[in-house]
Amino acid sequence: MKNEDNLFLRLLDDTLNKNVKENIKNNYLKDLKNITKWSCFSDYCFDDKNKPNDVVTFSLVPYITDYSIIENHIKEIAKTDIKNTKSIQDKFITFLKEYPLINFSFILNDRKEIFGHTHDIRKENVLQQLNLTKDLYSNWIKNQPEKELYYRKIIKTIDSCISEVKRGKKINIYIDVFLVAFLGAYVSYIILNELKNIEIFGWFSDRDKIFDVQNGFIVNIFNNNLHCLLYDKQIPYQFVSSLSNSNFDVFYDQFIKIPDYIAGTLADYNMIDNLVSKDKFDIMLTKYMGNNTHNNFVFKIFKEDNQFNCAKISILKK
Numbered sequence: 001m002k003n004e005d006n007l008f009l010r011l012l013d014d015t016l017n018k019n020v021k022e023n024i025k026n027n028y029l030k031d032l033k034n035i036t037k038w039s040c041f042s043d044y045c046f047d048d049k050n051k052p053n054d055v056v057t058f059s060l061v062p063y064i065t066d067y068s069i070i071e072n073h074i075k076e077i078a079k080t081d082i083k084n085t086k087s088i089q090d091k092f093i094t095f096l097k098e099y100p101l102i103n104f105s106f107i108l109n110d111r112k113e114i115f116g117h118t119h120d121i122r123k124e125n126v127l128q129q130l131n132l133t134k135d136l137y138s139n140w141i142k143n144q145p146e147k148e149l150y151y152r153k154i155i156k157t158i159d160s161c162i163s164e165v166k167r168g169k170k171i172n173i174y175i176d177v178f179l180v181a182f183l184g185a186y187v188s189y190i191i192l193n194e195l196k197n198i199e200i201f202g203w204f205s206d207r208d209k210i211f212d213v214q215n216g217f218i219v220n221i222f223n224n225n226l227h228c229l230l231y232d233k234q235i236p237y238q239f240v241s242s243l244s245n246s247n248f249d250v251f252y253d254q255f256i257k258i259p260d261y262i263a264g265t266l267a268d269y270n271m272i273d274n275l276v277s278k279d280k281f282d283i284m285l286t287k288y289m290g291n292n293t294h295n296n297f298v299f300k301i302f303k304e305d306n307q308f309n310c311a312k313i314s315i316l317k318k
Helices: 004-016 020-028 067-077 090-098 111-115 119-143 145-166 171-192 209-215 217-229 253-268 279-289
Strands: 037-045 055-062 102-107 200-205 238-241 296-304 307-313
Touching: 004 020, 004 171, 004 296, 004 307, 020 171, 037 171, 037 253, 055 171, 055 253, 067 090, 067 253, 090 253, 090 279, 102 171, 102 253, 111 119, 111 171, 111 296, 119 145, 119 171, 119 217, 145 171, 145 209, 145 217, 171 200, 171 209, 171 217, 200 217, 200 253, 209 217, 217 238, 253 279, 279 296
Parallel strands: 037 200, 102 296, 200 238
Antiparallel strands: 037 055, 055 102, 296 307
């Protein structure tokens, strides 16, 4: 597949421009446009053979209350992740509804085929994407010579990625790196593009094999995508993240519970039969996601008749 980013831009723009962006701008962001510090927390549930869906969720949280206070509050009302919890407290549902956070989820059951329907085609398209990224950094060196050492370090990392893929290694993982980084940057752009000013923006993700690739290479891809999407805004801001891998505990574990509960629920949700496997997932669907058009948005990117489509998923209360 060529021009993956352009395909995603078209799919997402065509879907979200149908009232979604306007709804977010006029409702969710109505009283938040002066907030200059934001974070995006993400989690995903991919390739679980016991679940009907592959899902990634991004939760954007404005800095209006000291994060340590919110962290402690989440720790009290959600003792563990959704996989290990037996029940969900009403206080956690209330927090999700009333705190000014916003969630974007994508169901990606056909995600591997976005880069091609065979292993060899996927390999070539991943290599193409890596080389395009390398070219981008090379051009930035010309325009920003003061950052040459930093950019050359990233180019060296990209060369290592290219070597891995040429040997046929980690191709599916690299596909996930590019998809997650683009989707996360896109939904972050939706929020940041409407703000009057941006001081600091951070992206913090749950750690697994996607985040471990080349010591957090995905962070560079996310940052690049966001920078390009916000290019016309011309507002300098500080981008922050964490390069810890899946072997470390991190300070934002409590915040990751927000996308964890949503992604875990959607991964379990059999939309054809309208069934979930446990009551805790039903609570999330009916008490938080059902009829929620304020701060929870779910989309499905799927292949139909050899064409990729993106659709907004409406979850209704019983």
